[in-house]
Amino acid sequence: MKRITLSLLCLSLLAFPAIAKEKKSASPAPSATAAADNTAKNERDRSGETQTSGDQSNSAADIKLTADIRKAVVGDGSLSMTAKNIKIISANGVVTLRGPVNTAAEKATIEKLARNAGGKAKIVDQLEVKPAKK
Numbered sequence: 607m608k609r610i611t612l613s614l615l616c617l618s619l620l621a622f623p624a625i626a627k628e629k630k631s632a633s634p635a636p637s638a639t640a641a642a643d644n645t646a647k648n649e650r651d652r653s654g655e656t657q658t659s660g661d662q663s664n665s666a667a668d669i670k671l672t673a674d675i676r677k678a679v680v681g682d683g684s685l686s687m688t689a690k691n692i693k694i695i696s697a698n699g700v701v702t703l704r705g706p707v708n709t710a711a712e713k714a715t716i717e718k719l720a721r722n723a724g725g726k727a728k729i730v731d732q733l734e735v736k737p738a739k740k
Contacts, residue, residue, distance in 0.1 A: 685712055
């Protein structure tokens, strides 16, 4: 009796991963949903015409400038997580703000925070308001 019970237990343990795998494969394929197409943005970033995170300066002044602006943005409770994740790139006293935000109000708030925290730094606003979902 113990041998039969042990055998059934072993068989069920071997069958369980196969059943779980079958259920996972029954879900819709990733290609069934609309794929993100960032081709144009990727080409724009590779062209060298826009600032990317690789353009961040390593000078102490630029690092402090970026950190001060980031603290101001992250500390603002009215901003969405999307807005708090923008790129802040400082090089030679010029700050570039890039990335998506949910609303025009968030864009204005971030620019205001950057101007206040950045002091005399030139602010280049390249933030993009995401289109509303339908």
